[in-house]
Amino acid sequence: MAGRIPQQFIDELISRVDIVDVIDARVPLKKKGREHVACCPFHNEKTPSFTVSQGKQFYHCFGCGAHGTALGFLMEYEHLDFVEAVEKLAAGIGLSVPREGGDNAPRGPSPQPLYELMEKSAHHYQQQLRRHPQRQRAVDYLKKRGLSGEIAAAFGIGYAPDGWDHLLKALGQEKEQQDRLLTVGMLIEKDDGRRYDRFRDRIMFPIRDYRGRVIAFGGRVLDKGEPKYLNSPETPIFHKGRELYGLFEAKQALREIPRLLVVEGYMDVVALAQFGVRYAVATLGTAVTKEHLERLFRTTAEVVFCFDGDRAGRDAAWRGLENALPLMREGHQLHFMFLPEGEDPDTLVRSIGRDGFEQRIGQAQPLSEYFFEQMGRQADITRLDGRARLVELCRPYLSKLPPGVYRHLMLDRLAQLAHMERDALERMLGGETAPMAPTAPVAARPARPPAVSRHQPSLVRSAIGLLLQRPALAQLVGEPQQLSGLHLPGTPLLVEMLDLLRQQPHLTTGALLEHWRQSDQGKHLFALAQRDMLLSAEDDNLEQEFSDTIARLLQQLRRQRRLDLEQRFGSLSEEEKNEYSQLVRGST
Numbered sequence: 001m002a003g004r005i006p007q008q009f010i011d012e013l014i015s016r017v018d019i020v021d022v023i024d025a026r027v028p029l030k031k032k033g034r035e036h037v038a039c040c041p042f043h044n045e046k047t048p049s050f051t052v053s054q055g056k057q058f059y060h061c062f063g064c065g066a067h068g069t070a071l072g073f074l075m076e077y078e079h080l081d082f083v084e085a086v087e088k089l090a091a092g093i094g095l096s097v098p099r100e101g102g103d104n105a106p107r108g109p110s111p112q113p114l115y116e117l118m119e120k121s122a123h124h125y126q127q128q129l130r131r132h133p134q135r136q137r138a139v140d141y142l143k144k145r146g147l148s149g150e151i152a153a154a155f156g157i158g159y160a161p162d163g164w165d166h167l168l169k170a171l172g173q174e175k176e177q178q179d180r181l182l183t184v185g186m187l188i189e190k191d192d193g194r195r196y197d198r199f200r201d202r203i204m205f206p207i208r209d210y211r212g213r214v215i216a217f218g219g220r221v222l223d224k225g226e227p228k229y230l231n232s233p234e235t236p237i238f239h240k241g242r243e244l245y246g247l248f249e250a251k252q253a254l255r256e257i258p259r260l261l262v263v264e265g266y267m268d269v270v271a272l273a274q275f276g277v278r279y280a281v282a283t284l285g286t287a288v289t290k291e292h293l294e295r296l297f298r299t300t301a302e303v304v305f306c307f308d309g310d311r312a313g314r315d316a317a318w319r320g321l322e323n324a325l326p327l328m329r330e331g332h333q334l335h336f337m338f339l340p341e342g343e344d345p346d347t348l349v350r351s352i353g354r355d356g357f358e359q360r361i362g363q364a365q366p367l368s369e370y371f372f373e374q375m376g377r378q379a380d381i382t383r384l385d386g387r388a389r390l391v392e393l394c395r396p397y398l399s400k401l402p403p404g405v406y407r408h409l410m411l412d413r414l415a416q417l418a419h420m421e422r423d424a425l426e427r428m429l430g431g432e433t434a435p436m437a438p439t440a441p442v443a444a445r446p447a448r449p450p451a452v453s454r455h456q457p458s459l460v461r462s463a464i465g466l467l468l469q470r471p472a473l474a475q476l477v478g479e480p481q482q483l484s485g486l487h488l489p490g491t492p493l494l495v496e497m498l499d500l501l502r503q504q505p506h507l508t509t510g511a512l513l514e515h516w517r518q519s520d521q522g523k524h525l526f527a528l529a530q531r532d533m534l535l536s537a538e539d540d541n542l543e544q545e546f547s548d549t550i551a552r553l554l555q556q557l558r559r560q561r562r563l564d565l566e567q568r569f570g571s572l573s574e575e576e577k578n579e580y581s582q583l584v585r586g587s588t
Contacts, residue, residue, distance in 0.1 A: 057510030069510035125158025162201035259302035271346035288320035335364035474501030
């Protein structure tokens with residue numbers, strides 16, 4: 001869906017949810033004084049150090065430093081991106097997520113009936129696997145592939161009987177339902193208007209999105225037939241270039257996902273799960289896309305491509321490498337595992353077992369090694385002109401890498417292979433460039449972040465920190481714009497915060513932080529909120545401390561104005577001379 005999420009909706013959403021409810025549903029919390037505590041879900045610990053503040057709508061782990069709001073918790077705990085977390089949080093309280101865009105924004109009916117219909121379709125196929133007269137053929141096939149009932153149930157595997165209208169009769173009795181079945185690709189319409197089931201006499205694999213909703217199906221033919229695998233077409237709720245089969249099931253099976261293994265087919269994912277490898281996912285009849293990789297790296301730090309060792313497999317691996325380069329930064333790891341000729345993950349894990357298979361995964365080639373190996377095959381680096389060719393071959397690929405440690409190390413390696421000075425190579429490749437800001441669902445603000453001090457925080461930073469501690473303090477300031485003339489770092493942000501809180505006095509610390517998440521100041525505010533949560537200052541002192549801080553800022557503003565008038569004293573108007581006299585008297 002196009003369009004950004006309005007900031008006003010984010011404010012309302014954070015104000016309406018309770019972070020304690022959101023976290024407690026996933027990590028049981030215990031009340032301790034004014035706060036709630038638990039063992040941190042983001043690192044192993046025996047003594048609870050994970051603290052949730054209901055008043056601030058903010059969490060912090062005193063052990064590992066994890067911190068954030070209800071949205072941030074969902075993003076980290078369930079491996080969601082910002083928009084996905086907003087949608088899930090909104091769905092939990094019955095809100096639909098709006099998008100900006102005015103009259104040109106796409107509008108249409110809610111997709112919810114389509115999701116419900118796909119869930120009914122999945123249930124129908126599962127019922128057929130248990131009850132249909134032809135079910136034994138499907139059961140025998142699954143047993144032959146070594147699948148247990150437990151794994152079949154975990155993946156929701158079903159059976160589409162042979163015939164033209166089993167699903168049509170079961171779910172398409174009404175014209176409106178038939179139209180929806182057609183929309184989600186479960187029916188096919190002939191030129192004469194007759195409709196029939198798309199999937200017939202196939203093992204059915206429901207494809208789920210990050211929320212566990214059925215969005216499509218893959219069907220595997222039982223006997224000889226074409227195509228061997230049949231996927232749902234693209235629909236309003238299914239885009240194959242974004243989705244990965246088995247990712248939702250992996251998240252359900254594993255709390256911590258050490259790595260994700262990308263394989264080619266549904267049966268590979270399911271067969272590996274049968275052997276205890278629960279972190280395999282498959283693309284849906286398409287090459288690995290940038291969207292796939294972004295989703296993978298949001299879930300885990302290590303991704304392993306598992307492809308056939310033939311030409312097609314290596315071509316697919318290289319396309320994946322090209323799409324991965326813009327995402328390769330410190331903390332991200334990509335490896336390549338090529339299968340022996342004639343083997344697929346299903347057959348290989350059966351022959352060597354889980355331990356042997358995971359040992360092979362551990363021996364997979366890192367991206368850097370695979371990249372330079374492939375590049376080196378096209379250039380003889382024992383010769384000067386071959387080394388020059390190597391640099392020229394690598395240049396367009398390495399230029400895609402984002403600035404950072406990983407790019408630096410890749411250039412180091414190329415410099416070694418080419419017998420060049422690294423700085424010279426860097427200049428040839430255009431030098432380090434600043435990373436592009438990610439597209440955000442909420443417009444970023446241009447104000448500068450508050451200055452960071454290693455010692456005593458500045459007055460502006462102190463005021464901002466106190467507002468994060470208790471947003472209601474903003475009501476103590478008369479007119480926020482009176483501070484806008486201060487020539488101090490962070491003043492525009494302070495004024496904007498004061499204006500916002502006077503307009504929306506109900507905002508909590510969490511809502512305040514989310515208001516700036518997508519801006520340059522967001523990371524500074526989150527860090528400041530985290531730091532201030534560690535402070536032991538009594539709440540009773542906050543009001544006086546804030547009032548004193550604002551008073552000192554106003555005093556500094558008057559001093560700044562007086563100095564400005566002094567510098568222009570010879571050209572002051574009468575009004576300005578009177579103002580100067582008052583400022584001088586006020587300072588004595």
